[in-house]
Amino acid sequence: MVGVVSCYAFPADQQERPDRLQSRYIAYMPQERATTFKQQFEREIIATEATALQDVTKIFLCDGHRAIWSYADNNPLYDDYEKLLDFYHTAEHLSQASEALFGKSSATAKAWYHKYRKKLLEEQNGPDSVLRSLDYYSKRFRLSKSHREDLEKEKTFFRRNKHLMKYADFLMRGLPIGSGPVEAACKSIVKARLCRSGMRWTRQGGQHILYLRCFVKSNRWDDFWKQYLQLKKVS
Numbered sequence: 001m002v003g004v005v006s007c008y009a010f011p012a013d014q015q016e017r018p019d020r021l022q023s024r025y026i027a028y029m030p031q032e033r034a035t036t037f038k039q040q041f042e043r044e045i046i047a048t049e050a051t052a053l054q055d056v057t058k059i060f061l062c063d064g065h066r067a068i069w070s071y072a073d074n075n076p077l078y079d080d081y082e083k084l085l086d087f088y089h090t091a092e093h094l095s096q097a098s099e100a101l102f103g104k105s106s107a108t109a110k111a112w113y114h115k116y117r118k119k120l121l122e123e124q125n126g127p128d129s130v131l132r133s134l135d136y137y138s139k140r141f142r143l144s145k146s147h148r149e150d151l152e153k154e155k156t157f158f159r160r161n162k163h164l165m166k167y168a169d170f171l172m173r174g175l176p177i178g179s180g181p182v183e184a185a186c187k188s189i190v191k192a193r194l195c196r197s198g199m200r201w202t203r204q205g206g207q208h209i210l211y212l213r214c215f216v217k218s219n220r221w222d223d224f225w226k227q228y229l230q231l232k233k234v235s
Contacts, residue, residue: 001037002027002190004181005044007052011174018174023181024048024218027189027210029203042077058082061179063089064161085164086179091117094130097154100147101137120167127162131155189213 003026008018024044028037049058060081062068072078095113102109116133120126134155143151158165167177193213194206201209215224 001031001034002182002185003037003041003044004185005041005048006176006181007048008176016174018176020176020181022219023185024220025185025189025214027185027214029201029207029210031203038071042075045077057173057175059084059175061086061176062182063179064093064157069164082166083164084166084170084177085161087120087167087177089179090120090161090165090167093154093157094120097130097134097151097158100143100150100154101134101141120165121171122168124166124168126168127158127165131158131162134158185217189217 004023005026006023007021009021011018026037026041026044028034028040031037049056058081060072060078061084062072063086069083072081072083094117098109098113098116099105102112112133116126116130119129123129134151138148138151138155170177189210190213193209194201215221
């Protein structure tokens with residue numbers, strides 16, 4: 001599990017992306033229900049909130065994994081957070097829906113995808129527009145069984161998550177809509193170090209490396225090293 005707590009500055013111009021000021025990274029080796037990871041992640045959030053401005057905008061942003069959203073929806077820590085589904089995860093499902101309707105790599109599929117991707121980014125009712133179009137074409141076309149099944153999966157995805165697709169509103173307010181920092185952390189903290197050719201790790205050994213990687217990526221190495229030297233003096 002990998003999580004990131006990031007702080008952003010509102011852009012001076014609404015056409016610009018928000019500037020990421022700092023990020024704190026948490027990573028933990030595989031564990032059932034990710035109990036320890038969640039505890040560490042929540043401590044990081046609480047510590048960050050303690051130093052934040054009172055009127056700060058708080059966002060919980062991740063991909064579509066149901067276990068993560070169940071955790072967020074049932075944890076009072078996130079009650080005052082605005083919740084958003086990662087846009088690029090949604091775009092993947094939009095692409096899969098276009099292929100189910102019009103065939104893979106067809107010109108019509110590409111045109112439909114780009115049209116509704118734009119609607120998701122620019123229109124407040126973009127998710128509803130997607131669903132209306134999916135319903136319309138699913139009734140109009142005689143699809144194969146496999147394509148009907150694929151399309152139903154995508155319709156379910158958009159129906160279930162449309163309340164988490166407020167991309168036009170977030171962009172208008174200069175807020176982030178993608179979980180890029182988390183995706184990058186998965187690669188730079190975990191994959192680049194623990195998944196090299198021939199490597200094998202125990203949970204304890206791998207976790208030691210992850211802690212060190214997180215200290216470096218979070219710009220906490222100097223503080224960590226000072227504490228380490230102090231502990232050595234005491235011992």
